[in-house]
Amino acid sequence: MILVWLILIPFLGGLLCWQADRWGEQAPRWIALATMLFVLVISLWLWVTGDFAFPQGAQNQWLLEWRTSWIPRFGVEVHLAIDGLSMILVALTGFLGALAVLCSWHEITHRIGFFHLNLLWILGGVVGVFLALDLFLFFLFWEMMLVPMYFLIALWGHSGSPGQTRIRAATRFFIYTQASGLLMLVAILSLVFIHFGNSGEWSFSYDVLRRADVPEAMAPWLMLGFFVAFAVKLPVVPFHGWLPDAHAQAPTAGSVDLAGILLKTAAYGMLRFGLPLFPEESRAFAPVAMTLGLIGIIYGAVLACGQQDIKRLIAYTSISHMGFVLIAIYSGSELAIQGAVVLMVAHAFSSAGLFILSGQLYERIHTRDMTIMGGLWGRIPALPGFTLCFVAASLGMPATANFVGEFMILFGTFPTAPVVVVIASAGLVLAAIYSLILMQRVHFGPVYRQGALAGPDWREYIMMLSLLALVILVGLYPQPLLDITAGLSASIAELFAEGSLADVAGEVR
Amino acid sequence: MLTTADLVTVLPLIIVASTAVIVMLGVAWRRNHAVTALVSAAGLVLGLLALPLTFPATSSPPLMQVDGLAVMAGTLVLVSALVTVILSHHYLTGYIGPKEEFYLLLLCATAGALALVASDHLAMLFISLELLSMPLYGMLAYSFRAERSLEAGIKYLLLSAAATAFLLFGMALIYARTGYLDLAGVAGALVQAPDAWMLAGAALIVVGLGFKLSVVPFHLWTPDVYQGGPAPATIFLATVSKLAVFVVLLRLVLAAPFFSSEWLQTLITVLALLTMLGGNLLALFQANLKRLLGYSSIAHFGYLLVAIVVGNALATETTGVYLITYLVTTLAAFGVVTLVSSPFGGEDADGLPVYRGLFWRRPYLAAVMTVSFLSLAGIPLTAGFIGKFYVIALGVADSRWWLVGGVVAGSAIGLYYYLRVMVTLYLPEPGMRRRDVTNDWGSRIGGLTLMALAVVILVLGIYPAPMIDWVQGLSGLTN
Numbered sequence: 001m002i003l004v005w006l007i008l009i010p011f012l013g014g015l016l017c018w019q020a021d022r023w024g025e026q027a028p029r030w031i032a033l034a035t036m037l038f039v040l041v042i043s044l045w046l047w048v049t050g051d052f053a054f055p056q057g058a059q060n061q062w063l064l065e066w067r068t069s070w071i072p073r074f075g076v077e078v079h080l081a082i083d084g085l086s087m088i089l090v091a092l093t094g095f096l097g098a099l100a101v102l103c104s105w106h107e108i109t110h111r112i113g114f115f116h117l118n119l120l121w122i123l124g125g126v127v128g129v130f131l132a133l134d135l136f137l138f139f140l141f142w143e144m145m146l147v148p149m150y151f152l153i154a155l156w157g158h159s160g161s162p163g164q165t166r167i168r169a170a171t172r173f174f175i176y177t178q179a180s181g182l183l184m185l186v187a188i189l190s191l192v193f194i195h196f197g198n199s200g201e202w203s204f205s206y207d208v209l210r211r212a213d214v215p216e217a218m219a220p221w222l223m224l225g226f227f228v229a230f231a232v233k234l235p236v237v238p239f240h241g242w243l244p245d246a247h248a249q250a251p252t253a254g255s256v257d258l259a260g261i262l263l264k265t266a267a268y269g270m271l272r273f274g275l276p277l278f279p280e281e282s283r284a285f286a287p288v289a290m291t292l293g294l295i296g297i298i299y300g301a302v303l304a305c306g307q308q309d310i311k312r313l314i315a316y317t318s319i320s321h322m323g324f325v326l327i328a329i330y331s332g333s334e335l336a337i338q339g340a341v342v343l344m345v346a347h348a349f350s351s352a353g354l355f356i357l358s359g360q361l362y363e364r365i366h367t368r369d370m371t372i373m374g375g376l377w378g379r380i381p382a383l384p385g386f387t388l389c390f391v392a393a394s395l396g397m398p399a400t401a402n403f404v405g406e407f408m409i410l411f412g413t414f415p416t417a418p419v420v421v422v423i424a425s426a427g428l429v430l431a432a433i434y435s436l437i438l439m440q441r442v443h444f445g446p447v448y449r450q451g452a453l454a455g456p457d458w459r460e461y462i463m464m465l466s467l468l469a470l471v472i473l474v475g476l477y478p479q480p481l482l483d484i485t486a487g488l489s490a491s492i493a494e495l496f497a498e499g500s501l502a503d504v505a506g507e508v509r
Numbered sequence: 510m511l512t513t514a515d516l517v518t519v520l521p522l523i524i525v526a527s528t529a530v531i532v533m534l535g536v537a538w539r540r541n542h543a544v545t546a547l548v549s550a551a552g553l554v555l556g557l558l559a560l561p562l563t564f565p566a567t568s569s570p571p572l573m574q575v576d577g578l579a580v581m582a583g584t585l586v587l588v589s590a591l592v593t594v595i596l597s598h599h600y601l602t603g604y605i606g607p608k609e610e611f612y613l614l615l616l617c618a619t620a621g622a623l624a625l626v627a628s629d630h631l632a633m634l635f636i637s638l639e640l641l642s643m644p645l646y647g648m649l650a651y652s653f654r655a656e657r658s659l660e661a662g663i664k665y666l667l668l669s670a671a672a673t674a675f676l677l678f679g680m681a682l683i684y685a686r687t688g689y690l691d692l693a694g695v696a697g698a699l700v701q702a703p704d705a706w707m708l709a710g711a712a713l714i715v716v717g718l719g720f721k722l723s724v725v726p727f728h729l730w731t732p733d734v735y736q737g738g739p740a741p742a743t744i745f746l747a748t749v750s751k752l753a754v755f756v757v758l759l760r761l762v763l764a765a766p767f768f769s770s771e772w773l774q775t776l777i778t779v780l781a782l783l784t785m786l787g788g789n790l791l792a793l794f795q796a797n798l799k800r801l802l803g804y805s806s807i808a809h810f811g812y813l814l815v816a817i818v819v820g821n822a823l824a825t826e827t828t829g830v831y832l833i834t835y836l837v838t839t840l841a842a843f844g845v846v847t848l849v850s851s852p853f854g855g856e857d858a859d860g861l862p863v864y865r866g867l868f869w870r871r872p873y874l875a876a877v878m879t880v881s882f883l884s885l886a887g888i889p890l891t892a893g894f895i896g897k898f899y900v901i902a903l904g905v906a907d908s909r910w911w912l913v914g915g916v917v918a919g920s921a922i923g924l925y926y927y928l929r930v931m932v933t934l935y936l937p938e939p940g941m942r943r944r945d946v947t948n949d950w951g952s953r954i955g956g957l958t959l960m961a962l963a964v965v966i967l968v969l970g971i972y973p974a975p976m977i978d979w980v981q982g983l984s985g986l987t988n
C-alpha cells in the first residue's frame with residue numbers, strides 16, 4: 001500500500017496547493033515542498049529498511065509489490081512494484097521535486113497554486129512510471145505526465161526569440177512524445193493480442209508478457225514501437241527536435257524536472273521494458289542503437305558549442321550525455337549498465353544544478369543570452385564558484401559522479417564494442433570544450449556591464465550545497481548505488497548474453 | 510398483429526412520441542417555457558426507465574428488432590436528448606419568439622432516432638431516418654432571424670435530400686436483386702457472391718449514410734451547419750443524429766454479409782482514412798470553436814469507421830464504448846459553448862478569443878472544458894482514452910495496420926488544435942470581455958449537468974470496468 005501512497009501523495013498535494021492559493025502566496029509553496037520531502041523521506045526509508053541483496057536469478061526481484069484488478073475485461077491490473085532501480089529513481093524524483101519547488105520560490109509570482117498543481121502532478125506521474133509493472137498502467141502514467149508538463153511550459157515559460165514562443169515549444173514537446181507514445185500503445189496491444197491468441201488469457205502484466213511467444217516476423221516491429229517511444233523521450237538524435245526548445249522555453253523548475261527526471265523515464269523504460277521484453281531483437285538492434293548513441297554524443301556536444309542561449313547549451317549537453325546511457329544500455333555488459341544508472345543519477349544532479357544556476361542568473365540579469373553576459377565572476381559572490389563545480393561535473397572530472405558513470409560505461413562497453421568506445425571517448429573531449437565555453441563566456445572574459453549583483457540567499461545555498469554534496473558523494477563512494485542495482489543489471493546482462501536461452505528457460509520454468 | 514408484448518417492447522418509443530403530442534397540445538393550450546422543458550425531460554426520463562422493461566425482448570414487433578445494440582443505442586439516445594433538453598432550456602431563456610416548439614422538434618427527432626437504432630427493415634430504416642432528419646432542419650434554422658442559422662437549416666436540408674436520394678437508390682437496387690426489404694431476407698436471399706448491382710446498392714447506402722455521418726468527402730456541409738445552427742441543435746446533430754446513423758450502419762454490416770465483401774471493405778477503409786486525416790487537418794487552423802468541434806467530430810467518426818470495416822463482436826463492443834465516451838465528451842464540450850452563449854443573444858459565442866483566460870474568470874467551467882478537450886484528444890485518465898484504446902485494440906486485433914496508422918497519425922495531428930484551445934483557456938485575459946456565463950451558472954441545472962459530465966468523463970477514464978461490462982453484456986446479445 002505504501003507504493004500507492006508514493007503515487008497518490010503528489011497528486012493530493014497538488015490539489016491541496018491549488019486550493020491553498022486562497023490562504024496566501026506562501027501556502028502552496030510550503031505545501032508543495034512538504035509533499036516532495038515526504039515522498040523523498042518515504043523512499044529513503046524504504047531504501048534504508050529494504051533488503052536488496054537478491055541472489056542472482058531469484059524468482060522475485062521485487063522488494064515490495066502491490067496489485068489489484070482494474071479492468072478485468074482485458075486483464076488490466078493496478079500492479080506496482082519497486083526494486084533497486086525504481087527506488088533510486090523515486091528518491092531522485094522526490095529530491096529534484098523538492099529542488100524544483102525551491103528554485104521557483106521567487107521565479108513564479110503569478111498563479112502560484114496552479115503552478116504547483118502542475119508541478120506535483122508531473123512528479124506524481126513520473127513516480128507512477130517508475131513503479132508501474134502493468135503495461136497499461138505504465139502507458140497511462142507515461143502519457144499522463146505530459147499534460148501538466150505542457151501547461152508548465154506553455155503558461156509559465158519564457159518566450160524566446162520571435163516565432164519561438166513557449167506555446168509552440170510546449171506543443172511540439174507534447175506532440176512528439178504523445179505520438180511516439182501511441183506507437184508504444186500499438187506495440188503493447190499487439191503483444192497482448194499475440195499473447196491472447198496463444199494462450200486465450202488477457203493480460204498486460206510484465207511477467208506474463210515477458211514469456212509471450214512473439215512470431216519472429218512481428219517481434220522486431222514491436223521492439224521498434226517501444227524503442228521509438230523511449231528514444232523520443234531520451235532523446236536519441238533523430239527524435240530530439242523537441243528538447244532544446246522545451247528546455248529553453250520552460251521555467252527553471254520545468255527544466256530541472258525535464259532534464260533531471262523525465263529523460264530518465266526513457267532510460268528506465270528501456271531497462272525495465274524494452275530489453276527484457278525483446279532480448280533477442282534488442283541484441284540484434286544493438287549496433288544500430290549504439291550508432292545512434294554515438295551520433296547523439298557527438299551531435300549534442302558539437303551543437304552545444306555553438307549555442308548562445310545558456311539553457312539551450314545545457315539542453316544539448318543532455319543529448320550528449322544520454323548518448324552514453326544509450327550505448328551502455330545496449331552494450332549488454334553488467335558493468336556498463338550499472339554505469340548507466342550512475343550516470344543517470346549524476347546527470348540529474350549536474351544538469352539540475354546548471355539549470356538552477358542559469359535560473360538564478362536569469363533572476364539577476366534577466367537574460368539567458370551568453371553573448372551579453374561575460375565577466376560575472378567578479379560581480380556575483382559564490383554563484384560562479386558553484387557553476388565551476390557543476391561544469392566540472394558535467395565534463396566528467398574525476399571525483400564527481402559523472403566521472404564514475406562515464407568511466408564504467410566506457411570500461412564495460414569496451415570488450416563488446418571497442419570502436420564505439422574509442423569514438424565515444426572523443427565525446428569526452430568535446431564535453432570539456434563546451435563546458436569551458438560555458439564557463440568562459442558567462443563568468444570570465446570582458447565585463448559586459450558593471451555593478452555588483454546580489455549573492456545567493458540561504459535557499460539558494462541549500463540547493464547548491466546539497467546538489468554538490470551529492471555529486472561528490474556519489475563520485476567518491478558510488479558503492480551504495482551499485483549494490484542495489486546489481487541484481488537488475490546482472491539479470492539484463494544475462495538476458496542479453498543468451499537471449500534465446502533465457503527465453504527457453506522462461507518457458508521451462 | 511400487434512400484441513401487448515410488442516407494445517411493451519416499443520414502450521420507450523411510444524412514451525417519447527406521446528410526450529411530443531403532449532407538448533404540442535400544451536403549446537396550443539398555453540405557452541410556458543419551463544413547463545414545456547420539464548414535460549419533455551420527464552418524458553425522456555420515463556422512456557429511459559422503460560428501456561429495461563423491453564429487454565430481453567419477449568417479442569419482435571414487425572420491422573423492428575430490439576436487441577442488445579438497440580437497447581444500448583436507445584439509452585445513449587435518450588441520455589443525450591435529455592442533456593440537450595436541459596441545455597436548451599438554459600439557452601432559449603433569452604430567445605425572442607416562440608421557444609416551446611424547439612422541444613417538440615427535439616422530441617420528434619428523438620423518437621426517430623429510437624426507431625432508427627432498432628430498425629430491422631429497409632423501409633423502417635428510411636422512415637425513421639427521415640423522422641430524425643426533418644425536425645433537425647427546423648431545429649437548425651430555429652433562430653431564423655440570424656442569417657447563419659437559416660443558412661445552416663437550408664444547407665442541411667439540401668444535402669440531406671441528396672443523401673436520401675442515394676439511400677433510396679441503393680435500397681431500390683438491393684430490392685431489385687433480392688426481392689426483400691427486411692435485413693434477414695436480404696441476407697438470406699444472397700447465396701452466391703454478390704454481383705455488381707448488389708455492391709452498387711450497398712455502396713450507395715454507405716454513401717447516403719456517410720453524408721449524415723459527414724464522412725470525408727461528404728463532409729462539406731458540416732462546418733457551416735455546426736457553426737450556424739443554434740448551439741443545442743448542433744449538440745443534437747453531433748450526438749443523437751450521428752450516433753443513431755452510425756448504429757444503423759453497423760447493424761447493416763453485421764446483418765448483411767455482402768457489406769463485408771472485400772471491395773466494400775476497401776472502400777470503407779479508404780473513406781475511414783480520409784475522414785480521420787481530413788477531419789483533423791481541416792481543424793488545425795480553425796479559430797471558430799463550433800467549426801473546430803465539427804471537424805473534430807468528423808475525425809472521431811473516422812476512427813470509429815474502423816469498427817465498420819472489422820464488423821465482428823469486438824467491433825460492436827468498440828462501437829458501444831467509443832460512442833459512450835464520444836457522447837459524454839461532446840456533450841460537455843458543446844455544453845460549455847452553449848452555456849457561454851446563453852441566454853440566446855444573436856450569434857453564438859463561438860470565437861476562440863471569447864474563451865481566452867476563461868480559467869481565471871470561471872475556473873470550474875474552464876476545468877469542464879479542459880477535461881472534455883483532454884478526452885477528445887484521448888489523453889489517459891479521461892473517457893476518450895478508453896475509446897481510443899478500444900479502436901486501436903480493434904485495429905491491432907484484426908491486423909488492419911493502415912487504419913491503426915491512420916488513427917495514430919490523426920491523433921497526433923489532432924493534439925495540435927486541442928492543445929491550442931486548451932491553452933487559450935489559461936492565457937492571461939486581454940482585458941476585453943464580450944460574452945460570459947451568468948454568475949449563477951454553477952448552481953443552475955445546466956451548469957450542474959456539465960460538471961456531472963466532467964466527473965463522468967474522469968470516472969469512466971479512471972474506472973471503466975462497469976461501462977465495459979455493460980457494453981460487453983449488451984453487445985453479446987446483439988443478433
